[in-house]
Amino acid sequence: xxxxQLQHTNRQYExxxxxxxxxxxxxxxxxxxxxxxxxxxxxxxxxxxxxxxIGRDVEVNRMDIEGDECCIxxxxxxxxxxxxxxxxxxxxxxxxxxxxxxxNAVNICERAIELNEEPQLKPYIDIPRMAQLAxxxxxxxxxxxxxxxxxxxxxxxxxxxxxxxxxRLIYGELLTYMAQNPSTVPRATKILFVSKYLERIADHATNxxxxxxxxxxxxxxxHLDRGHGR
Amino acid sequence: xxxxQLQHTNRQYExxxxxxxxxxxxxxxxxxxxxxxxxxxxxxxxxxxxxxxIGRDVEVNRMDIEGDECCIxxxxxxxxxxxxxxxxxxxxxxxxxxxxxxxNAVNICERAIELNEEPQLKPYIDIPRMAQLAxxxxxxxxxxxxxxxxxxxxxxxxxxxxxxxxxRLIYGELLTYMAQNPSTVPRATKILFVSKYLERIADHATNxxxxxxxxxxxxxxxHLDRGHGR
Numbered sequence: 001x002x003x004x005q006l007q008h009t010n011r012q013y014e015x016x017x018x019x020x021x022x023x024x025x026x027x028x029x030x031x032x033x034x035x036x037x038x039x040x041x042x043x044x045x046x047x048x049x050x051x052x053x054i055g056r057d058v059e060v061n062r063m064d065i066e067g068d069e070c071c072i073x074x075x076x077x078x079x080x081x082x083x084x085x086x087x088x089x090x091x092x093x094x095x096x097x098x099x100x101x102x103x104n105a106v107n108i109c110e111r112a113i114e115l116n117e118e119p120q121l122k123p124y125i126d127i128p129r130m131a132q133l134a135x136x137x138x139x140x141x142x143x144x145x146x147x148x149x150x151x152x153x154x155x156x157x158x159x160x161x162x163x164x165x166x167x168r169l170i171y172g173e174l175l176t177y178m179a180q181n182p183s184t185v186p187r188a189t190k191i192l193f194v195s196k197y198l199e200r201i202a203d204h205a206t207n208x209x210x211x212x213x214x215x216x217x218x219x220x221x222x223h224l225d226r227g228h229g230r
Numbered sequence: 231x232x233x234x235q236l237q238h239t240n241r242q243y244e245x246x247x248x249x250x251x252x253x254x255x256x257x258x259x260x261x262x263x264x265x266x267x268x269x270x271x272x273x274x275x276x277x278x279x280x281x282x283x284i285g286r287d288v289e290v291n292r293m294d295i296e297g298d299e300c301c302i303x304x305x306x307x308x309x310x311x312x313x314x315x316x317x318x319x320x321x322x323x324x325x326x327x328x329x330x331x332x333x334n335a336v337n338i339c340e341r342a343i344e345l346n347e348e349p350q351l352k353p354y355i356d357i358p359r360m361a362q363l364a365x366x367x368x369x370x371x372x373x374x375x376x377x378x379x380x381x382x383x384x385x386x387x388x389x390x391x392x393x394x395x396x397x398r399l400i401y402g403e404l405l406t407y408m409a410q411n412p413s414t415v416p417r418a419t420k421i422l423f424v425s426k427y428l429e430r431i432a433d434h435a436t437n438x439x440x441x442x443x444x445x446x447x448x449x450x451x452x453h454l455d456r457g458h459g460r
Binding site for chain 1: 298301302305306309311312315316319322323326401405408409410412413415416419422423426437
């Protein structure tokens, strides 16, 4: 009887753990979509689309709370040990990063709506590339977490340098615009912010990737030999 | 015998829980000091001081890792239930906010060093005020956490609006500078970033305060009726 109860509990536990994985992947998918659509709205100068993305942030926030509750329930009911404990506590931290990535997508939309009040400064070339990179980092960092894949996590960490380079490139270009034509200053600073939001999204993905390496290798690559963004 | 063992365990548990509280307060104290000194270095145009603050970030990072390990050890050894479980899982999330506040102090120092390569644009008035506010928010959010003080937490959340107002004020002023004199653009954008780092520090403190309210009242003021910074 006891043994069958234990098995029942184990099955329940495995199921809830799978539920947590699914919830995190779903949340990751949603924030990825938020980034993509924020940039689509920016490039197409579509304020209505931007407002839709902003409106959808409540879903991201709901998933953040549900993800945390799922983690806390697992800890409370099953008192998992060792590697599962570390997986779940890492999950608790990852929800925060995903939620803030969602906030940055909202920030992009807010700037996009403001930018639509003036004529377009220039076509966007590097911003969509940067967004593409940042999105791939979000997806891969989460996949690395699910699969305990440190190689993929290290790739994400390496890709952060590319994002920083693009951010510097965009910064330099916008400085030139502003210096040559002061009337572009309000628009250029808003685009500068968009570039920084994307850089911050990449930082969050890098943080997730660092947690994965820490989780698997149990050592502290977190914070070592790494910059702090710009 | 069993009961005395249990008491022994309880004593150990209480001690480790106190250890966690002390570790978080110490980490909070250090990041507060990092913010203060970053602004001191900026205002005094003291690159050497700025580099010292940057160097001290390894301590913040070490405390982040130790704080997490302390939380995970408590969860693994004592399987705390209910309110303690929520306190510890919130602690796990707070270390991340404190660590990123430390990163923002480093970012301020990096911009301070760059700004020292050119003559001073203008005396700093609003930036130190904003830093003062942001620091008080960090301290109070952590005190609110330790004391389960939702009134104090709500005050922190309210103070975030003041920081956002100061940020907008600084933004407007710097836009004027850049528009009137394009040669100020590189310096002005760096000061703009400093203002944004402070705003982000205040956001992290607000996040901590929201977690405290959530922890105590168990309801979702997190994410409701709140903006996403700028």
